[in-house]
Amino acid sequence: xxxxxxxxxxxxxxxxxxxxxxxxxxxxxxxxxxxxxxxxxxxxxxxxxxxxxxxxxxxxxxxxxxxxxxxxxxxxxxxxxxxxxxxxxxxxxxxxxxxxxxxxxxxxxxxxxxxxxxxxxxxxxxxxxxxxxxxxxxxxxxxxxxxxxxxxxxxxxxxxxxxxxxxxxxxxxxxxxxxxxxxxxxxxxxxxxxxxxxxxxxxxxxxxxxxxxxxxxxxxxxxxxxxxxxxxxxxxxxxxxxxxxxxxxxxxxxxxxxxxxxxxxxxxxxxxxxxxxxxxxxxxxxxxxxxxxxxxxxxxxxxxxxxxxxxxxxxxxxxxxxxxxxxxxxxxxxxxxxxxxxxxxxxxxxxxxxxxxxxxx
Amino acid sequence: xxxxxxxxxxxxxxxxxxxxxxxxxxxxxxxxxxxxxxxxxxxxxxxxxxxxxxxxxxxxxxxxxxxxxxxxxxxxxxxxxxxxxxxxxxxxxxxxxxxxxxxxxxxxxxxxxxxxxxxxxxxxxxxxxxxxxxxxxxxxxxxxxxxxxxxxxxxxxxxxxxxxxxxxxxxxxxxxxxxxxxxxxxxxxxxxxxxxxxxxxxxxxxxxxxxxxxxxxxxxxxxxxxxxxxxxxxxxxxxxxxxxxxxxxxxxxxxxxxxxxxxxxxxxxxxxxxxxxxxxxxxxxxxxxxxxxxxxxxxxxxxxxxxxxxxxxxxxxxxxxxxxxxxxxxxxxxxxxxxxxxxxxxxxxxxxxxxxxxxxxxxxx
Numbered sequence: 001x002x003x004x005x006x007x008x009x010x011x012x013x014x015x016x017x018x019x020x021x022x023x024x025x026x027x028x029x030x031x032x033x034x035x036x037x038x039x040x041x042x043x044x045x046x047x048x049x050x051x052x053x054x055x056x057x058x059x060x061x062x063x064x065x066x067x068x069x070x071x072x073x074x075x076x077x078x079x080x081x082x083x084x085x086x087x088x089x090x091x092x093x094x095x096x097x098x099x100x101x102x103x104x105x106x107x108x109x110x111x112x113x114x115x116x117x118x119x120x121x122x123x124x125x126x127x128x129x130x131x132x133x134x135x136x137x138x139x140x141x142x143x144x145x146x147x148x149x150x151x152x153x154x155x156x157x158x159x160x161x162x163x164x165x166x167x168x169x170x171x172x173x174x175x176x177x178x179x180x181x182x183x184x185x186x187x188x189x190x191x192x193x194x195x196x197x198x199x200x201x202x203x204x205x206x207x208x209x210x211x212x213x214x215x216x217x218x219x220x221x222x223x224x225x226x227x228x229x230x231x232x233x234x235x236x237x238x239x240x241x242x243x244x245x246x247x248x249x250x251x252x253x254x255x256x257x258x259x260x261x262x263x264x265x266x267x268x269x270x271x272x273x274x275x276x277x278x279x280x281x282x283x284x285x286x287x288x289x290x291x292x293x294x295x296x297x298x299x300x301x302x303x304x305x306x307x308x309x310x311x312x313x314x315x316x317x318x319x320x321x322x323x324x325x326x327x328x329x330x331x332x333x334x335x336x337x338x339x340x341x342x343x344x345x346x347x348x349x350x351x352x353x354x355x356x357x358x359x360x361x
Numbered sequence: 362x363x364x365x366x367x368x369x370x371x372x373x374x375x376x377x378x379x380x381x382x383x384x385x386x387x388x389x390x391x392x393x394x395x396x397x398x399x400x401x402x403x404x405x406x407x408x409x410x411x412x413x414x415x416x417x418x419x420x421x422x423x424x425x426x427x428x429x430x431x432x433x434x435x436x437x438x439x440x441x442x443x444x445x446x447x448x449x450x451x452x453x454x455x456x457x458x459x460x461x462x463x464x465x466x467x468x469x470x471x472x473x474x475x476x477x478x479x480x481x482x483x484x485x486x487x488x489x490x491x492x493x494x495x496x497x498x499x500x501x502x503x504x505x506x507x508x509x510x511x512x513x514x515x516x517x518x519x520x521x522x523x524x525x526x527x528x529x530x531x532x533x534x535x536x537x538x539x540x541x542x543x544x545x546x547x548x549x550x551x552x553x554x555x556x557x558x559x560x561x562x563x564x565x566x567x568x569x570x571x572x573x574x575x576x577x578x579x580x581x582x583x584x585x586x587x588x589x590x591x592x593x594x595x596x597x598x599x600x601x602x603x604x605x606x607x608x609x610x611x612x613x614x615x616x617x618x619x620x621x622x623x624x625x626x627x628x629x630x631x632x633x634x635x636x637x638x639x640x641x642x643x644x645x646x647x648x649x650x651x652x653x654x655x656x657x658x659x660x661x662x663x664x665x666x667x668x669x670x671x672x673x674x675x676x677x678x679x680x681x682x683x684x685x686x687x688x689x690x691x692x693x694x695x696x697x698x699x700x701x702x703x704x705x706x707x708x709x710x711x712x713x714x715x716x717x718x719x720x721x722x723x724x725x726x
Contacts, residue, residue: 038694110476168683168690169536171690173694236535237536238537239531253480
């Protein structure tokens with residue numbers, strides 16, 4: 001992939017933030033309460049730190065290989081060796097992109113548009129994704145900056161809850177109650193997933209690669225932390241455990257002088273973030289497949305991915321199925337996030353020692 | 362060509378979403394729940410919604426049905442109107458006293474589960490039957506729902522803090538150190554009047570405090586920042602005089618003196634700064650000496666009558682002030698879980714430490 005223009009660190013940060021923040025945000029405060037118990041919001045800090053470690057790993061790949069891209073590193077292998085691995089990663093990322101959008105659409109349908117067929121939501125989603133994916137990453141990143149400014153103001157809506165916020169409800173207990181640190185922690189970790197795609201574009205960032213990635217993760221973490229902290233003081237703990245989508249309730253509690261029920265509007269705005277997550281996972285899929293199948297025209301490949309995703313979207317019938325799927329897929333994605341950089345570091349060190357010429361050029 | 366196609370698709374697709382024509386909708390704005398004698402259909406549901414009559418006038422329709430559950434009754438309402446029912450505009454839900462005594466939770470859960478109903482929908486109790494209040498036709502007052510909603514908002518603004526919505530009720534119900542309260546309405550002389558505060562033990566109505574009793578309750582709840590205080594006091598030798606203060610709550614904190622083993626004592630500290638707006642006695646209220654005297658009298662009165670209220674609350678085992686939350690925050694988790702909350706609440710010695718300071722005598726000496 002030739003790229004004329006490089007991403008500025010700011011663009012890269014925003015890109016990472018927008019890939020990360022997806023549909024899990026709406027359930028996050030409950031997930032945190034289920035996983036860590038009372039004052040569980042503090043647990044988010046640890047999880048964010050683990051993500052940072054992972055980002056450092058990805059950066060190490062970039063550093064040790066002296067700025068080589070992912071594809072340059074793996075080009076020492078013949079294609080039939082990389083095929084299964086790349087195919088696997090591509091499928092996982094594609095499914096993740098699909099199901100994030102499916103889940104959002106389904107929640108949208110349950111909460112606001114009961115009688116609208118999912119077909120319309122999906123069609124809109126894929127048309128918009130397709131328009132974005134036709135451009136290269138630099139163009140996508142440019143549009144993310146616009147989307148960022150378009151959506152970031154929703155964070156300030158949190159201030160509306162201050163009158164109902166009470167420190168007494170936070171309780172003095174830390175991580176008490178029914179906790180499920182490992183499994184729950186894992187599900188929270190998946191809320192931050194998305195940064196792993198940076199392994200494909202870290203070499204396209206102009207400078208301050210590590211800092212901009214960590215900054216992106218920090219934006220996400222801070223927003224998550226803020227939302228969760230407010231939720232813990234806004235809801236009572238037992239209530240939080242029973243709220244299916246605490247953040248939707250939180251948004252729904254805002255009242256403007258002229259507007260009742262603003263949550264349907266803000267929730268739809270969130271759709272743009274979800275769209276970005278989907279677009280970037282599809283982008284990752286496209287890049288991987290493009291490397292493997294150089295002969296196919298990029299546009300055909302893209303249309304192929306879109307059509308396949310479109311049909312996959314209709315496989316799960318209910319939210320429960322989607323959650324089940326998402327669970328497995330995010331586990332796989334988490335594994336990829338950690339294993340891939342480690343694997344690449346080994347490969348880089350190994351090639352350096354062997355001083356082998358690339359087999360594929 | 363491609364772009365044109367995409368743009369056309371976007372417009373066409375959005376147009377396919379569901380259409381709702383407002384004239385064909387029954388936008389329910391208030392619901393009432395009551396119990397009936399009927400064993401088979403124990404729930405009486407009253408729904409009211411506005412509609413435009415054939416000659417273009419704004420009117421309302423109220424439908425009463427009996428059913429097994431609230432959603433089942435709703436289905437019956439559907440059979441009684443030519444309009445499409447919508448719950449998204451529910452602003453007030455009313456509960457009859459009998460029903461509230463049996464527990465509110467099932468009804469609230471069915472409300473909060475339904476995504477079309479906002480969590481800011483207000484809740485209130487009816488002293489008798491909720492259907493009476495919703496059926497009442499007040500002269501020149503179109504929608505009882507908007508009337509009640511305004512009423513509740515007004516009470517809240519006047520710092521009675523009785524504004525309880527679905528979220529707030531469930532929050533206090535699920536919090537383990539506080540009990541919810543709800544305002545009570547009744548029908549009086551063809552009018553809807555506010556008639557006190559319903560106290561809850563968990564989700565069951567235990568007692569209704571009359572407005573005169575309830576005023577201290579709000580004073581001791583932290584949310585109230587300003588208010589009025591009208592009292593008969595005896596400053597000099599002569600008859601009792603009436604005094605009215607407009608006050609501001611300067612300080613409010615609840616202190617629990619507790620070691621883990623001993624949580625027997627709590628005090629509610631409040632400081633009020635007030636302006637005299639009315640005084641019918643003969644003394645000169647601008648005189649600092651008299652002011653001091655009045656301060657002492659009122660302080661004593663609040664301490665004493667407040668204490669009586671608190672003792673009553675303790676006896677009823679209701680904790681609308683959330684004293685137990687402060688107890689909780691003084692203990693470690695294990696001790697708190699082992700504690701019999703209501704038992705310890707009942708045995709507590711809760712004192713009022715009020716401090717009233719007169720700021721001025723108004724604009725008259």
